[in-house]
Amino acid sequence: MKKLAGLMALMMMSTSLSGCLLGAAAGAGYVAHDEATENDGEFDPLEEAYDGDPSTAGPLDDDD
8 A cells, every 4th residue: 555655646746747847848949949040159048038128128238
């Protein structure tokens, strides 16, 4: 009975973690697509996204 309870717990944990894995794979796919299609010659997956509004500034825009 103890082994069955352990097996059931492992099966329930694997189904709950599959959503996390799906989200991580979707995020990695988005970053790979963004880097492949931006044509700037640099691999910078943590770059800032520009929203088209010049009044907004991100943390990398400081000219110190």
